[in-house]
Amino acid sequence: MAAVSAVRIGAPLAWAVATIVVVAGFGVPTSRELVLAWVLAGMLAFSASNLRRRLPRLIVDWAPFVALLLVYDLLRGFADGLLFPAHELPQIRLENALFGTPAPTVWLQSHLWHGAADLRWWDFAAWLVYVSHFLVTPIAAAVLWTFAHDRFRRYAYMVCGLTVAGFLTYVLYPAVPPWMAAQNGNLGESNRIVPIVWGHVPVAHFDALFDHGVRYANDVAAMPSLHAGYAMLFALFFWSLTPWWGKPVIALYPLAMAFALVYTGEHYVVDCVAGWIYAIVAFVVVNAIFDRRCAPSARQLMAD
Numbered sequence: 001m002a003a004v005s006a007v008r009i010g011a012p013l014a015w016a017v018a019t020i021v022v023v024a025g026f027g028v029p030t031s032r033e034l035v036l037a038w039v040l041a042g043m044l045a046f047s048a049s050n051l052r053r054r055l056p057r058l059i060v061d062w063a064p065f066v067a068l069l070l071v072y073d074l075l076r077g078f079a080d081g082l083l084f085p086a087h088e089l090p091q092i093r094l095e096n097a098l099f100g101t102p103a104p105t106v107w108l109q110s111h112l113w114h115g116a117a118d119l120r121w122w123d124f125a126a127w128l129v130y131v132s133h134f135l136v137t138p139i140a141a142a143v144l145w146t147f148a149h150d151r152f153r154r155y156a157y158m159v160c161g162l163t164v165a166g167f168l169t170y171v172l173y174p175a176v177p178p179w180m181a182a183q184n185g186n187l188g189e190s191n192r193i194v195p196i197v198w199g200h201v202p203v204a205h206f207d208a209l210f211d212h213g214v215r216y217a218n219d220v221a222a223m224p225s226l227h228a229g230y231a232m233l234f235a236l237f238f239w240s241l242t243p244w245w246g247k248p249v250i251a252l253y254p255l256a257m258a259f260a261l262v263y264t265g266e267h268y269v270v271d272c273v274a275g276w277i278y279a280i281v282a283f284v285v286v287n288a289i290f291d292r293r294c295a296p297s298a299r300q301l302m303a304d
Contacts, residue, residue, distance in 0.1 A: 008049040011045040012042075012045045015042050015046075032069055032134075035138050036070075036138060039138045040058070042146075043146050044058070046146050062145070064160075068160050069159075087175050087176065088184065091176070091271070092186060092268075095268050098269070102187075103268065104268070104269050105265050106182075106187060108262060108263045109190060113191060113263075119197060119200060124197060126193065126197070127194060127198060127264075129256045129257055130260045130261065130264060136230070137230050140155065140237075157286045158279075161285065162226065166221075166224055166229065166278060174221070175222040175271070176222065177266055177268075178265045179265035191265055192264070193264040222267055225258075225271040226275060227261055227272075228267065228271070228272035229278045230279070233279040233283060234250075234254075235251060238250055258272040
């Protein structure tokens with residue numbers, strides 16, 4: 001019994017210490033492979049005292065989830081103008097029609113951005129919210145699998161559905177983000193702030209994130225914003241699971257993500273709204289499917 005308790009405490013502690021050492025030595029992981037390997041190692045650590053029973057379940061539950069996310073990363077770079085040329089002016093016209101001229105990205109940067117040599121606290125805050133995109137969803141899925149397993153599959157299906165819908169849209173409607181439109185002279189002055197700030201953070205690396213190729217490097221995957229979509233999906237799913245004092249943070253997360261994306265030049269407001277809509281649809285559809293499947297079981301229990 002003492003040995004089991006030692007493993008139950010020691011394995012998660014060892015994983016936590018290893019996490020601190022790796023982040024301090026090599027930076028914050030942002031590539032999908034590293035993040036997934038990290039969360040999988042964490043789940044194994046928290047399951048170490050009952051590994052014989054939980055390891056097969058881990059493989060069955062996570063193999064399809066991991067495979068889809070990795071295939072998405074593999075194909076996303078190839079969706080860059082695969083079927084249609086990238087769209088640039090429609091988003092700008094819609095943004096100007098809704099918010100006037102200049103577009104929100106240009107307006108925010110004209111008031112808040114002081115250049116790479118004069119970074120302010122809100123630049124780092126926007127960077128932090130942006131980076132949370134790469135960590136929050138897999139961590140949330142891992143926490144659900146470890147501590148609320150009955151809810152894991154719903155969340156995993158929602159994430160997968162949102163990811164597939166986003167990828168198909170990127171193929172059918174490649175869209176230029178604000179920072180690229182500004183380089184083409186069609187928007188006004190807009191800087192790509194995230195990599196600038198990233199270079200000033202001592203425990204972070206970003207090379208893989210902005211490489212061109214088969215990873216995250218589809219520069220015209222702006223509509224919808226999956227950054228905004230994943231943040232909204234997280235808020236929707238965990239709203240009912242969060243105590244009252246945590247609900248303001250949950251509610252503010254999608255708004256903070258949208259602000260960070262627009263301010264840093266990564267997305268238009270309309271991209272973020274589209275991401276929210278995709279997330280809401282994924283949330284509603286998957287819940288409806290699961291509720292319909294669970295209804296016969298509930299009726300059977302009542303009959304018994």
